[in-house]
Amino acid sequence: MGVKEIRTAVKCDFSKPAAEQEGFHNRWHPDIPSIGKIANNEVVKIECFDWTGGQIGNNDSADDIRDVDLTKIHYLSGPFHIETAEPGDILLVEIQDVQPFQDQPWGFTGVFDKKNGGGFLDDIYPEPAKAIWDFEGIFCSSRHIPHVRFPGLIHPGILGNAPSAEVLAEWNRREGELISANSLPRDVAKPPEPQNAHAGGADAELKTKIAREGARTIPGRPEHGGNCDIKNLSRGSKIYLPVHVTGAKFSVGDLHFSEGDGEISFCGAIEMAGIITLKFTVLKDGMAQMGTKSPLYIPGPVEPHYGPGRYLTFEGFSVDEQGKQHYMDATVAYRQTCLRAIEYLRRYGYNDYQSYLLLSCAPIQGHIAGIVDIPNACTTLGLPMDIFDFDIRPETKPEKLDMGSCAFVDK
Amino acid sequence: MGVKEIRTAVKCDFSKPAAEQEGFHNRWHPDIPSIGKIANNEVVKIECFDWTGGQIGNNDSADDIRDVDLTKIHYLSGPFHIETAEPGDILLVEIQDVQPFQDQPWGFTGVFDKKNGGGFLDDIYPEPAKAIWDFEGIFCSSRHIPHVRFPGLIHPGILGNAPSAEVLAEWNRREGELISANSLPRDVAKPPEPQNAHAGGADAELKTKIAREGARTIPGRPEHGGNCDIKNLSRGSKIYLPVHVTGAKFSVGDLHFSEGDGEISFCGAIEMAGIITLKFTVLKDGMAQMGTKSPLYIPGPVEPHYGPGRYLTFEGFSVDEQGKQHYMDATVAYRQTCLRAIEYLRRYGYNDYQSYLLLSCAPIQGHIAGIVDIPNACTTLGLPMDIFDFDIRPETKPEKLDMGSCAFVDK
Amino acid sequence: MGVKEIRTAVKCDFSKPAAEQEGFHNRWHPDIPSIGKIANNEVVKIECFDWTGGQIGNNDSADDIRDVDLTKIHYLSGPFHIETAEPGDILLVEIQDVQPFQDQPWGFTGVFDKKNGGGFLDDIYPEPAKAIWDFEGIFCSSRHIPHVRFPGLIHPGILGNAPSAEVLAEWNRREGELISANSLPRDVAKPPEPQNAHAGGADAELKTKIAREGARTIPGRPEHGGNCDIKNLSRGSKIYLPVHVTGAKFSVGDLHFSEGDGEISFCGAIEMAGIITLKFTVLKDGMAQMGTKSPLYIPGPVEPHYGPGRYLTFEGFSVDEQGKQHYMDATVAYRQTCLRAIEYLRRYGYNDYQSYLLLSCAPIQGHIAGIVDIPNACTTLGLPMDIFDFDIRPETKPEKLDMGSCAFVDK
Amino acid sequence: MGVKEIRTAVKCDFSKPAAEQEGFHNRWHPDIPSIGKIANNEVVKIECFDWTGGQIGNNDSADDIRDVDLTKIHYLSGPFHIETAEPGDILLVEIQDVQPFQDQPWGFTGVFDKKNGGGFLDDIYPEPAKAIWDFEGIFCSSRHIPHVRFPGLIHPGILGNAPSAEVLAEWNRREGELISANSLPRDVAKPPEPQNAHAGGADAELKTKIAREGARTIPGRPEHGGNCDIKNLSRGSKIYLPVHVTGAKFSVGDLHFSEGDGEISFCGAIEMAGIITLKFTVLKDGMAQMGTKSPLYIPGPVEPHYGPGRYLTFEGFSVDEQGKQHYMDATVAYRQTCLRAIEYLRRYGYNDYQSYLLLSCAPIQGHIAGIVDIPNACTTLGLPMDIFDFDIRPETKPEKLDMGSCAFVDK
Structure with a gap:
């Protein structure tokens, strides 16, 4: 009976690189x-690095964004052996809380250089840019994007169980085929990459194997979830994760203070280090019983919420900016939808990179509206009007405010 | 001062075909x-046919769905001349109400034959199917999909202003190019089609021209909106529509009692005839002042709403059902997301066509979750748990209920 | 199979007084x-008069409010015999829809003369006043209270089953005792009143009995509900009503387009005539099984909704305007809370009667906040900021707008 | 530029009594x-004791509740001198966060002995009782009230500025008059009480004066707020507090993890110690400009939220449990409403004290429904159905579950 503090299962040591710490990979x-080990039904706290492992500083230059080393990202906390979990089970993970570290009350959003990572709109916005966000309790605001302020819908970008050898092989096969067939002038997927691979506590021989075979953490994948970057997989959510190996080997990381649907600038959420509190429950034979091949989840009951009538909503279609008609392409449509929002925000004096950053991290709603009316997919983007401290309704005459600027590369 | 009933600007005559009525096109x-003519700031009621113009019956056979004539669809009400509207203006349309006809308290959802229209999942579900929905005040339920019931988020599938000659030419150019370049074994767009073209009150010569040049109504298009099929463009919404011709020539139709994001089965909303009440306001020079090329809108403040924690949410990725990896393809991802939901619903005894129909028309939330984590786009589909009269949470042991069947083609 | 219009169980005839129509009482x-008769599980439409039976006009004078005859109010539609209902059962009534008559798209809110009905604040605001509301689809606005507009949360003020003879006797006993003991300079309850009693289709002898014994319709009462004036007992709600006589003898009336918690000006909702669609289900032995003595309900899932952060909220305590401390009196506290809101709204140019009318009928949230901290009860009143077309936040400098006036008595 | 942890303005020392610490009163x-001192526009963290100053233990006996010393309660943190604040100003306080202490993840709800504090229903439930709540991130659950779990709407029960000498004298006058006039067999207010008065850092002489004159902290009061116990004055809220003395002398305390409207059992919230993060902004001459005599606030945008259709709602009227009719008494009505809910919950096996505790602390909605229909005030109580892990809808046949018991006094 009585007071019992929750156990912390792994801690971040900020005095040395994440790559040198065995609790991460x-x-x-x-x-x-x-x-x-984590017992079935146990609750633990897990500390997490930000997704760049500390490469980005709280300053007014995007040089660090330009120079980010993408082979060093996503130092995940784990893997943890969940007792009693076996292949075919479902691991039910309840996200009981997510918090930034008390002495790091800030996060960042970046637009990567088109030549180093890029993002959803990099054909149009190829330069690096950055915004720093200060956390004010449940709110955040940025000196780089004035006149907006919103509460976080805080969540992990990544969580998932380890693939089995078979699942891993399948990933490498299908992504390898995509890479082989690629004719686009850009990377379409990232193959295994030994450089800067961090295999946690693996010995040298094992580390070599893992570095050679291990799947990159950038994409989410249907078999286990991973880097899904789902904005409302937040506090109070329950996620049902397929188990592929004995003990599940669960990992988590890439915490976000907030994110917009699509996380469009790639380094697009409000990225932060912090602490996540999770409860683990093993559902035996869950994959067969639920008939599921991919994770599913039930969001939490606590979200920032604006009324339905408080979203200024943009429409976009699968006709690209050169006037080319694409066939039912929701990706093209969503890009157009984002561009419409950026164009609209110019009337208030925001520069396009500020808007691009804002749409990446603010709680915007990106919906598939129509996906059957050939040849045009239609998507929508709902921008919550109440995050602005001025009136953004179309019929209100706009006043240009002093919007300063986001951080760019030093000249 | 005193009582004033709202003027009805056009009425449906159900005693003869829509094609013979001048108020429609x-x-x-x-x-x-x-x-x-409609005055600036006027409110009017407009009667609308269902999108098939009455081809579908309230019965238990999908024969009519199989045999639907798609050249005869979308008899829109209009066009209306909005006084003072000129090219470059924005027409602000407030949707004050949408109601079914009092003596037609029902609607339908169909899965088209793959050979005649098809739908988002027609590679997997090629057969025609149908569900009839009975309206019970604000609610609806279906004898063809038992154990669900939900309130409508009632809206027009189509509204928009006429294209100018230049805009129309652009549509025909770009869609023609797509058709010319097509190598898929399916229609990717619909070119102008003289058969069954209805040009309203046009005389014979003009009708011939319109039939030859007129754009089909199936797709929404960025310049004017049109068939956007946006589920929350419902009562109380304000939509800002670009004006391309003098008087705007506004049209509306294709009313839906409810729809799920994507409207996936194509004839996927709960299709109905009814009456829409609209207010029209001309915003002079609105396109330039708002910096907008496409419609935007603010949804209404009245929606059915479930708490955020009441959505069972499925994840899907751009790996197709053959295991092929696609590059950042949100359309592929959303198809997989839908399939995950259909697979899940089998545990309760629904057949796949019932689930396909349900996902098309129930108020499901289809989100772009992650669109930057190469190579996988991730989309989510939130299914409101409270529309079922049994508990669909994953950890609750399912009981198979008598789910009957949706309507199929007669044998 | 097929189209079926819902049966209308009783109709209003506006060509003659309600008092002369047998379908009302x-x-x-x-x-x-x-x-x-209405069958168990049947859905019917029921037409209803406004609560004054047509005494109030759509004009700019409050003379009719001043002169209203309160013995003539509440012509309820019914009573209906619900088949199979017996004493001890619960009658489950689902409110499927409520609509104004299409040719009467308006309603009224009144402040009664202190000498004829009065209201919650009549010591301070004793004069008659009125506002007319025009319905614009789901919205309403008033020429008498400019710069506000809101969607209705439409509902019946009154619904309930007939009392048994025993229940009626109990009502007359306890309210009679209150009247006998009264030392306040105002009516504290209304005893049976033969004048203008309308007993529906009763013959002369029975009518005399009913007129002598029949309980007034003004108060709600715990045994059956009645005039509860609950603002969110709206479309989609299910209410569980105790049955006291064979056939239940259900009645309904006093429709409201919208109401604020408390309905403070007495004639305080947006009062209207209209049509309600109800489904009736008898739950056998429901009172014992549910352990209930009073009605309970589950609201509908469709409400106008503003985010929680969009309510300007006033606090009030049980210290009256003379500085007298009352003991835990939530009624006194709520009166003070309303006064604080009225005082605040003066900064925008509303006169106090306009604000009084507005708080009565707009969707304000009146909460019991603290009821245990002796000697002060604390209540709150949340005013939705989004119903105003200007910014009412305290830190925004107010501009006085032209607020016109509500209707007063002609001079 | 860079990381900056928020300053903690006062800390709790749990190694000695609150009464011995100068930072509290x-x-x-x-x-x-x-x-x-706190600067205008500064953000600080403030640590707070639970309202009993640690008198209640995390155990299974209500002995400590029975024996609580009510002269020792409400050790508030402060007062703080807010720079630039002068009488007539408004102090705008933004609640940026509230958290329990990491090593005290629990709280308590108590029913006081009728002879020592009592509560809203003490005529019916006079015995002491207690429930301990364990915090699970944003959720809480109790071994004493099984089968419920809910997220907290965390908030301070008390915050306010010091009264001026004049305001204090007014409090003592009016509450003294109430005490003098009292004929009820219970305390109706608490006069100044030297015993256990804690005057913070006052010297002996001053302490004597304060102990003799100082107002008790139990009631909220209109001039400054104080112990308002408002459940949604939670994270993200902005409250506008009148300033009566130079520097405002702001104090805060009595943190709650959750509370139901009314906080009916008096020790009724989930009481806890913890840390609150506040931002202070002085609005010069705010009282005159806002025309306000009492605090007002705008709640935060982040709340647990259930759909409107997920509240089982009880009705109560101003007829007491002896059948006596009261005149428009919302306090009597709300007591009856609470009793209806308690009676209903018996069908699931909860004992009445469990239900009384639950209604006190769970996020129930207590509304003033009708306050004008003489003689009956009507109030409602909405119980969120989703906090239960079983189906509490009336038409679902109840199964009695093992509900254990809340803590009672040891025999």
Whole structure:
């Protein structure tokens, strides 16, 4: 009976690089050694690095964004051995809380250089840019994007169980085929990459294997979730994750203070380090019983919420900016939808990079509206009007405010 | 001062075909004659046919769905000349109400034959199917999909102003190019089609021109909106529509009692005939002042609403059902997301066509979750748990209920 | 199979007084003859007069408010015999829809003369006043209270089953005792009143009895509900009503387009005539099984909704305007809370009667906040900021707008 | 630029009694010395004791509840001198966050002994009782009230500025008059009480004065707020507090993890110690400009939220449990409403004290429904159905579950 503080299952040491700490890893592989056991039905706290492992500073230059080393990202906390979990089970993970570290009350949103990572709109906005966000309790605001302020819908960008050897092989096969067939002038997927692979507590021999075979953490994948970047997989959510190996080998990381649907600038959420509180429950034979091949979840009951009538909503279609008609392409449509919002925000004096950053991280609603009316997919983007401290309704005459600027690369 | 009933600007005559009534048309063309004037700031009621113009019956056979004539669809009410509207203006349309006809308290949802219209999942579900929905005040339920019931988020599938000759030419150019380049074994767009073209009150010569040039009504298009099929463009919404011709030549139709994001089965909303009440306000020079090329809108403040924690949410990725990896394809991802939901619903005894129909018309939330994590786009589909009269949470042991069947083609 | 329009169980004839129509009555009594049968599980439409039976006009004078005859109010539609209902059952009534008559798209809110009805604040605001509201689809606005507009949360003020003879006797006993003991300079309850009693289709002898014994319709009462004036007992609600006599003898009336918590000006909702669609289901032995003595309900899922952060909220305590401390008196506290809101709204140029009318009928949230901190009860009143077309936040400098005036008595 | 942790303005020392710590006080008086300065626009963290100052233990006995010393309660943190604040100003306080202490993840709800504090229903439930709540991130659950779990709407029960000498004198006058006039067999208010008065850092002489004159902290009061116990004055809220003395002398305390409207069992919220993060902004001459005599607030945008259709709602009227008719008494009505809910919950096996505790602390909605229909006030109580892990809808056949018991006094 009585007071009981929750156990912290792994801690971040900010005095040395994440790459040197055994409690973290940055590839998906079944052989990465577990860093500890968690009982069925146990609640633990897990500390997490920000997704760049500390490469980005709280300053007014985007030089660090331009120079980010993408082989070093996503130092995930784990993997954890969840007791009693076996392949075919479902691991039910309840997200009981997510908090930034008390002494790091800030996060960042970046637009990557088109030549180093890029983003959803990099054909149009190829330069690096950055916004720093200060956390004010449940709210955040940015000196780089004035006149907006909103509460966070805080969540992990990544959580998932380790792939089995078979699942990993399938990932490498299908992504390898995509890479092989690629004719676009850009990377379409990232193959295994030994450089800067961090295999946690693996010994040298095992580390070599993992570095050679391990799947990159950038994409989410249907078999286990991973880097889904789902904005409302927030506090109070329950997620049902397929188990592929004994003990599940669960990992988590890439915490976000807030994100907009699509996380369009790639480094697009409000990225932060912090602490997540999770409860683990094993549902035996869950995959068969639920008939599921991919994760599913029930969001939490606590969200920032604006009334339905408080969203200024833009429409976009699968006709690209050169006037080319695409066939039912929701990706093209959503890009157009985002561009319409950026164009609209110019009337208030925001520069396009500020708007691009804002749409990436503010709680915007990106919907598939129509996906059957050939040849045009239609998507919508709902921008919550109440995050602005001025009136953004179309019929209100706009006044240009002093919007300053986001951070750019030093000249 | 005193009581004033709202004027009805056009009425449906159900005693004869829509094609024989001058107040309606089924092509987009600047030369279709206006059927009446509406003053700036006026409120009017407009009667609308269902989108098939009455081809579908309230019965238990999908024969009519199989045999639907798609050249005869979308008899839109209009066009209306909005006084003072000129090209470059924005027409602000407030949707004050939408109601079914009192003596037609029902609607339908169909899965088209893959050979005649098809739908988003027609590779997997090629057969025609149908569900009839009975309206119970604000609610609806279906004898063809038992154990669900939900309130409508009632809205027009189509509204928009006429294209100018230049806009129309652009549509025909770009869609023609797509058709010319097509190598898929399916229609990717619909070119102008003289058969069954209805040009409203046009005389024979003009009708011939319109039939030859007029754009089909199936797709929404960025310049004017049109068939956007946006589920929350419902009562109380304000939509800002670009004006391309003098008088705007506004048309509306294709009323829906409810729709799910994507309207996936194509004939996917709960289709109905009814009455819409609209207020029209001309915003002079609105396109330049708002910096907008496409419609935008603010939804109404009245929606059915479930708490955020009441959506069972499925994830899907751009890996198709053959295991092929696609590059950042939100359309592929959303198809997979839908399939995950259909697979899940099998555990309660629904057949796949019932679930396909349900996802098309119930108020499901289809979100772009992540659109930057190469190579996988991730989309989500939130299914409101409270529309079912049994508990669909994953950890609740399912009981198979008597789910009957949707309507299929007669044997 | 097929189209089926819903049966209308009783119709209003606006060509003659309600008092002359047999389908209506204005007293509660077990012996008022049923005007028709409704089957268990049947859905019907019921037409209703406004609560004054047409005494108030759509004009700019409050003379009719001043002169209203309160013995003539509440012509309820019914009573209906619900088949299979017996004492001890619960009658589950689902409110499927409520609509104004299409040719009467308006309603009224009144402040009664202190000498004829009065209201919650009549010590401070004793004069008659009135506002007319025009319905614009789901919205309403008033020429008498400019710069506000809101969607209705439409509902019946009154619904309930007839009392048994025993229940009626209990009502007359306890209210009689209150009247006998009264030392306040105002009416504290209304005893049976033969004048203008309308007993529906009763013959002369029965009518005399009913007129002598019948309970007035003004108060709600715990045994059956009645005039509860609950603002969110709206479309989609299910209410569970105790049955006291064979056939239930259900009645309904006093439709409201909208109301604020408390309905403070007495004639305080937006009062209207209209049509309500109800479904009736008998739950056998429901009172014992649910352990209930009073009605309970589950509201509908469709409400106008503003985010929680969009309510300007006033606090009030049980210290009256003379500085007298009352003991835990939530009624006194709520009166003070209303006064604080009225005082605040003066800064925008509203006169106090306009604000009084507005608080009565707009969707304000009146909460019991603290009821245990002796000696002060604390209540709150949340005013939705989004119903105003200007910014009412305290830190925004107010501009006085032309607020015109509500209707007063002609000079 | 860069990381900056928020300053903590006062800390709790749990190694000694609150009464011995200078940063806290338990009376309202203008002369209590300020414990520190806070700049205009500054954000600070403030640590707070639970309202009993640690008298209640995390155990299974209500002995401590029975024996609580009510002269020792409400050790408030402060008072703080807010720079630039002068009488007539408004102090705008934004609640940026509230958190329990990390090593005290629990709280308590108590029913006081009728002879020592009592509560809203103490005539019916006079015994002491207790429930301990464990915090699970944003959720809480109790071993004493099984089968419920809900997220907290965390807030301070008390915050306010010091009264001026004049305001304090007015409080003592009017509450003294109430006490003098009292004929009820219970305390109706608490006069100044020297015993256990804690005047913070006051010297002996000043302490004597404060102990003699200082107002008790139990009631909220219209001039400054104080113990308002408003459940949605939670994170993200902005409250506008009148300033009566130079520097405002702001104090805060009595943190609640959750509360139901009315906080009916008096020790009725989920009481906890913790940390509150506040931002202070002085609005010069705010009282005159806002025309306000009492605090007002705008709630935060982040609340647990259930759809409107997920509240089982009880009705109550001003007829008491002896059948006596009261005149328009919302306090009587709300007591009856609470009793209806308690009676209903018996069908699931909860004992009445469990239900009484639950209604006190769960996020129930207590509304003033009708306050004008003489003689009956009508109030409603909305119980969120989704906090239960079983179906509490009336038409679902109840199964009695093992509900254990809340804590009672040891025998």
